Amino acid sequence: xxxxxxxxxxxxxxxxxxxxxxxxxxxxxxxxxxxxxxxxxxxxxxxxxxxxxxxxxxxxxxxxxxxxxxxxxxxxxxxxxxxxxxxxxxxxxxxxxxxxxxxxxxxxxxxxxxxxxxxxxxxxxxxxxxxxxxxxxxxxxxxxxxxxxxxxxxxxxxxxxxxxxxxxxxxxxxxxxxxxxxxxxxxxxxxxxxxxxxxxxxxxxxxxxxxxxxxxxxxxxxxxxxxxxxxxxxxxxxx
Amino acid sequence: xxxxxxxxxxxxxxxxxxxxxxxxxxxxxxxxxxxxxxxxxxxxxxxxxxxxxxxxxxxxxxxxxxxxxxxxxxxxxxxxxxxxxxxxxxxxxxxxxxxxxxxxxxxxxxxxxx
Numbered sequence: 043x044x045x046x047x048x049x050x051x052x053x054x055x056x057x058x059x060x061x062x063x064x065x066x067x068x069x070x071x072x073x074x075x076x077x078x079x080x081x082x083x084x085x086x087x088x089x090x091x092x093x094x095x096x097x098x099x100x101x102x103x104x105x106x107x108x109x110x111x112x113x114x115x116x117x118x119x120x121x122x123x124x125x126x127x128x129x130x131x132x133x134x135x136x137x138x139x140x141x142x143x144x145x146x147x148x149x150x151x152x153x154x155x156x157x158x159x160x161x162x163x164x165x166x167x168x169x170x171x172x173x174x175x176x177x178x179x180x181x182x183x184x185x186x187x188x189x190x191x192x193x194x195x196x197x198x199x200x201x202x203x204x205x206x207x208x209x210x211x212x213x214x215x216x217x218x219x220x221x222x223x224x225x226x227x228x229x230x231x232x233x234x235x236x237x238x239x240x241x242x243x244x245x246x247x248x249x250x251x252x253x254x255x256x257x258x259x260x261x262x263x264x265x266x267x268x269x270x271x272x273x274x275x276x277x278x279x280x281x
Numbered sequence: 282x283x284x285x286x287x288x289x290x291x292x293x294x295x296x297x298x299x300x301x302x303x304x305x306x307x308x309x310x311x312x313x314x315x316x317x318x319x320x321x322x323x324x325x326x327x328x329x330x331x332x333x334x335x336x337x338x339x340x341x342x343x344x345x346x347x348x349x350x351x352x353x354x355x356x357x358x359x360x361x362x363x364x365x366x367x368x369x370x371x372x373x374x375x376x377x378x379x380x381x382x383x384x385x386x387x388x389x390x391x392x393x394x395x
Binding site: 101106115 | 297326327328329331336338357
């Protein structure tokens with residue numbers, strides 16, 4: 043079936059529009075105009091075919107209209123606009139994953155995401171700890187220890203402040219020692235979270251013979267001492 | 282007498298912004314109103330209205346939105362922006378200057394068409 047005069051006209055105009063995303067809108071707008079005009083002519087007593095022909099004639103030259111419209115629908119600006127929209131969309135999605143989800147995790151779930159960052163094949167032992175200390179208006183809750191094959195001792199803890207001033211950043215948790223008299227350099231660490239921060243401190247080369255981990259904090263006239271019995275010591279004694 | 286778009290070319294923006302200043306309109310309405318108010322003196326190649334409207338939208342003189350009018354059919358309506366309203370004041374001034382100058386040259390009344 044051959045295209046109608048209206049469709050022919052629309053096809054020709056659209057063939058000049060280089061930016062594909064605008065074609066539908068342009069087509070609809072011009073088509074509605076032709077349909078309105080056709081209705082006007084049929085009300086005047088013309089039959090449908092005549093009415094459509096007159097309406098298309100009144101529109102003018104499809105080539106001129108197509109060329110002029112294409113100038114206003116610049117493909118470069120159009121693509122920049124499309125890409126910008128896509129990027130905004132992606133960054134919103136990323137924000138949701140990077141901010142909202144960890145925050146929700148911190149607020150609503152008990153187990154730490156940080157614990158999962160250590161591959162299970164590296165783990166010698168993992169133990170749950172429930173040692174809580176308070177320093178003024180901040181609370182530190184030691185939650186897990188993971189000892190790795192490469193002698194890294196990972197100390198997991200949550201910390202939060204009961205005042206709204208905030209202010210306490212990723213500060214020291216104190217000196218890390220063992221029952222054998224070793225004091226360890228506190229190496230790398232990481233922190234995640236919103237209201238309640240989750241942190242990890244890693245001590246390298248922690249003695250596998252030690253049976254107690256000691257966290258000793260004594261700064262600015264504040265102090266605490268946490269002693270955590272370790273399974274490693276038992277194992278050593280047994281052998 | 283019919284005047285084609287070429288003759289009123291310079292004042293197209295003035296005419297369109299004036300119409301949209303009154304109320305939001307879609308393309309077909311704009312054409313109808315231009316013809317009716319000019320007693321059919323202004324007759325356009327109707328399709329050529331759209332590149333002009335889209336240009337005005339790109340410049341920021343008008344913005345468009347889809348809406349269902351009295352007929353219940355969805356149409357792209359155009360509405361004048363603040364920037365467009367400012368431009369309309371300029372266009373009006375220019376038109377007054379122009380028509381006054383034409384009248385002075387031809388000996389007519391300076392304000393006859395204003």
